[in-house]
Every structure is written in structure tokens, then in C-alpha cells.
């Protein structure tokens with residue numbers, strides 16, 4: 269049976285009167301990589317920002333419909349994320365943005381545990397050391413930075429900064445991480461390393477990645493959702509959607525005719 273970690277029901281999101289995500293019902297499979305693809309402005313970013321209650325931080329933003337998180341595969345208990353503390357939601361569902369954004373005043377070490385610092389969660393020095401080392405190893409950054417943990421994160425290269433931002437999200441031990449075009453500001457080599465990293469991470473965390481790069485969606489995702497003008501047009505296993513799309517618009521997008 270397919271193990272679902274997040275489920276939306278008739279999710280609609282708007283900025284003031286402008287509806288940009290329309291009635292999306294979608295289930296995200298646990299420990300998989302789901303790519304959300306579609307042309308510019310079709311609502312991809314807004315959709316994933318509803319998954320961890322970031323959308324409501326924009327002025328005049330509105331959300332209707334439901335988003336459920338299923339933390340435990342055995343209990344199958346659904347948590348309505350709009351009924352609990354948004355800070356808790358963002359700890360369970362982390363986010364990494366388009367441009368690497370390590371906190372500029374923090375060291376590499378502090379950046380990794382920034383979620384704990386900002387949430388006022390006290391860690392013993394030994395616990396913090398362990399989280400920093402373990403998480404930097406997960407993102408393959410430990411060997412590159414272990415001798416300069418007390419230097420600012422902003423001194424790192426773009427690709428390293430993005431891996432540090434992924435580490436910052438992972439350090440909170442989330443159920444899901446949302447990646448919003450995480451490689452669009454990176455060169456091809458740094459992009460390849462992030463793609464390899466994402467594929468390694470899915471054993472421990474569910475990944476949802478927004479990309480308008482069809483090649484990237486095809487290379488790394490297990491499932492793909494195609495959005496167009498705010499609607500979810502098609503969703504399914506990547507190999508099936510890519511080889512036998514059931515919707516004409518998906519076919520046009522994959523062929524590079526739209527977007």
C-alpha cells in the first residue's frame with residue numbers, strides 16, 4: 269500500500285482577489301521525491317508555501333481547503349496543519365529557497381542549528397555538536413567545513429551555501445522538506461551535487477521540489493505533478509507521466525511547446 273505523508277483536499281490559494289492555486293487535491297508519498305513542474309507563474313511556489321503555512325505570511329493571502337500531515341505511517345493519524353501552531357508546522361515541514369540564504373550574522377555551526385536557536389529550544393553543547401556533525405555529513409559538507417565551523421556561512425560558495433541551507437532544514441528532523449527551485453542560482457556542477465544529495469536524502473525525509481526544469485524533474489523525481497494556470501493537470505509516477513502523459517497540456521509542456 270502506498271504510504272502518504274501529506275494530503276491536500278481542494279486547496280485554493282489567492283493573493284487578494286487573484287486566485288493562483290485552484291482546487292488542488294494531491295497526495296505526497298513518504299520517502300519519495302515529488303517534483304512540481306509547470307510554466308512560470310502557474311502557482312508552483314504558492315502551492316508548496318501552503319504546505320507549511322508560509323503562504324499566509326504574504327499580504328492579503330488567503331487559503332481555502334485542507335492540508336493534512338500524516339506523521340506516523342502506522343497510526344495513519346491525519347493532522348490538519350491549519351489547526352496547529354504554524355511554527356510547529358514549519359519545524360515538521362522545512363523549506364529551502366531559490367537563492368541560498370544562510371543567516372549572514374551566524375557562523376556555519378550556528379546556521380545548522382538556527383532552527384533550534386530561533387525556536388528557543390535549548391541544546392546541550394554535546395547535543396548541538398552531534399546535530400551539526402551528523403547533519404553536515406548528511407549533506408556532504410562536513411569534510412569541506414569541519415575546520416572552519418566558526419566562520420560565517422556566507423563565505424562559502426553558492427553550492428556549499430545551498431547545502432548548508434538544506435542542512436539547516438534537515439537539522440530539525442522534519443518529515444518533509446520543500447525545495448523551491450533550489451538549483452536555479454547554481455552552476456551545473458553545484459546543481460549536479462545538489463541533485464545527487466536530494467536523491468540520497470529521500471531515505472530519511474520526503475522531498476517536494478519545485479522546478480521548471482523538465483530535465484531535473486525527470487532525473488531525480490519519483491512522482492511528478494504538472495500545474496498549469498493554477499490547476500493540477502496531471503500527477504503520477506514520473507516514468508509514466510513522462511512517457512505516456514494523459515493530458516495534452518502535459519505533453520505540450522514536456523515537448524517544450526509551453527512555458
Ligand SMILES: Nc1ncnc2c1ncn2[C@@H]1O[C@H](COP(=O)(O)OP(=O)(O)OP(=O)(O)O)[C@@H](O)[C@H]1O
Pocket residue numbers: 283286288306307308309310311312313314315326327480
Ligand atoms: N506575494 C505575492 N503577491 C501577489 N501576487 C503574487 C505574489 N507571489 C506570487 N504572486 C502571483 O501568483 C501567481 C503564481 O505565482 P507563483 O510564484 O506561485 O508561480 P510559480 O509557478 O512558482 O512561478 P515561477 O516558476 O515563475 O517561480 C503569479 O501570477 C504571481 O504573479
